[in-house]
Amino acid sequence: xxxLPFRRGASVNLSTSEVMIVAADPDGLxxxxxxxxxxxxxxxxxxxxxxxxxxxxxERELNLMVVDSALGDMDGYAFISWLRRCGVTxxxxxxxxxxxxxxxxxQIFKGRDAGASFVVRKPVQPLVMMQRIIWLLNDxxxxxxxxDYCGPDRRVRAMGPPVGMKGRRHDDLSIEVGEAKTPNLxxxxxxxxxxxKAAAL
Amino acid sequence: MSTARIFRIENRLAKIARTPGGRSIDExxxxxxxxxxxxxxxxxxxxxxxxxxxAGHAKKARGEREGADVDGMYDVxxxxxxxxxxxxxxxxxxxxxxxxxxxxxSRSGDEINWSAIDVHVDGIRLLATGETEGSEAIMAGLRxxxxxxxxxx
Numbered sequence: 351x352x353x354l355p356f357r358r359g360a361s362v363n364l365s366t367s368e369v370m371i372v373a374a375d376p377d378g379l380x381x382x383x384x385x386x387x388x389x390x391x392x393x394x395x396x397x398x399x400x401x402x403x404x405x406x407x408x409e410r411e412l413n414l415m416v417v418d419s420a421l422g423d424m425d426g427y428a429f430i431s432w433l434r435r436c437g438v439t440x441x442x443x444x445x446x447x448x449x450x451x452x453x454x455x456x457q458i459f460k461g462r463d464a465g466a467s468f469v470v471r472k473p474v475q476p477l478v479m480m481q482r483i484i485w486l487l488n489d490x491x492x493x494x495x496x497x498d499y500c501g502p503d504r505r506v507r508a509m510g511p512p513v514g515m516k517g518r519r520h521d522d523l524s525i526e527v528g529e530a531k532t533p534n535l536x537x538x539x540x541x542x543x544x545x546x547k548a549a550a551l
Numbered sequence: 552m553s554t555a556r557i558f559r560i561e562n563r564l565a566k567i568a569r570t571p572g573g574r575s576i577d578e579x580x581x582x583x584x585x586x587x588x589x590x591x592x593x594x595x596x597x598x599x600x601x602x603x604x605x606a607g608h609a610k611k612a613r614g615e616r617e618g619a620d621v622d623g624m625y626d627v628x629x630x631x632x633x634x635x636x637x638x639x640x641x642x643x644x645x646x647x648x649x650x651x652x653x654x655x656x657s658r659s660g661d662e663i664n665w666s667a668i669d670v671h672v673d674g675i676r677l678l679a680t681g682e683t684e685g686s687e688a689i690m691a692g693l694r695x696x697x698x699x700x701x702x703x704x
Binding site for chain 2: 359360361362363364365366367374375376377378380381384385386387388389390413414418419420422440443444445449450451452454472473474475476477479480483484486487488489490492493494495496499503
C-alpha cells in the first residue's frame with residue numbers, strides 16, 4: 351500500500367460515480383467490473399461492443415470510462431476517437447482509461463493520440479488501477495480540440511512547445527531568451543535579498 | 552498550422568470522489584482484490600475454451616496477412632493474456648503476449664510465419680488446460696521460436 355500516491359487513511363467515494371467498462375472478452379469485463387465494485391462503484395455499466403458503448407454515451411452522464419483495446423466490432427482506439435469528437439457533453443470530456451495487453455510504444459502513442467487520458471497495461475491489478483484513478487483525480491490538464499487531435503492535453507509535463515515549433519498557446523513562451531532589461535545584481539545586493547542571519551547551531 | 556481550441560474542463564470524477572463517505576484507499580484496494588479473486592475459478596475455467604477459439608481462428612486465418620480471423624487471433628490471445636496475468640498464470644500469459652506480438656508484426660507488414668504461430672497456439676492450448684508439469688519446457692521452446700521469428704526491436 352505504501353506505493354499509493356495518497357496520504358495513508360485517505361478516502362475515496364466512488365459510490366455515486368457513473369463508470370462504464372467496455373471490453374469484448376466477458377471474463378476481462380467481469381474482472382474489471384468486480385474491481386470497480388470493490389472500489390465502491392455502485393453499478394459499473396458493462397458493454398461488450400463499441401456500438402453498445404456508443405449508445406450508453408448518448409443515454410447517461412458518465413464520470414469515467416475504462417476501455418479495452420479489443421471491443422469486437424471496433425478497436426478501443428476508434429471508440430475513444432469517436433467519443434472525443436461525438437459532441438455529447440460532458441461525456442466527450444470525461445476521463446478514459448485505455449486497457450491494453452500489447453504495449454509497444456506505437457500502441458501507446460496510438461492510444462494517447464486517440465484521446466485516452468491514461469493507458470494501463472494488462473494484466474490489470476487493483477492497486478495499479480487505483481493509482482491511475484487517483485492520478486486522474488488530480489489531473490488538471492486542459493482539453494485540446496483541433497483538426498488532428500481532440501482530447502486531454504498530451505503534454506503531461508509543462509515543458510513548453512515541441513523543439514523547433516512555435517507554441518500555439520497564448521502563454522507559450524518563445525524559445526529565444528531576450529536581453530536582460532536591468533543590470534545584473536552585485537553579490538551584496540543578492541545577499542540582501544536573502545537577508546542572511548546568524549543562526550545558533 | 553491548425554488552430555487549436557484549448558479550454559478547461561471540470562473534473563467531475565474528482566468532485567464526486569472527494570465527497571464525504573466512501574472507503575479508505577487501502578480498504579477499496581483490498582475489497583477489489585477480494586472481488587477479483589472471487590471470480591478466479593470461473594475465469595480460469597474459461598481459458599481452455601478461449602484457447603480452442605484461438606485455434607479455430609488460426610485455422611481459418613491460415614495464409615492471410617490480415618482479416619477478421621487474424622484480428623480474432625490477436626483479440627483472443629490478448630484476452631487470454633489479460634485473464635492469465637491477473638491470476639498469476641505467468642507461462643500462459645507470456646505465451647499469449649508473445650502470440651499477440653507475432654500477429655501484430657504480420658498485421659504491420661512483416662512476413663507471417665505460420666509455423667511460429669502454430670507452435671504458440673499449441674503451447675497455449677496445452678497451458679490453458681492447466682498443464683503445469685511441462686510448462687517450463689514449453690516456454691523455453693516458445694522463447695526460442697520468438698527469438699528467431701520476432702526478435703525484440
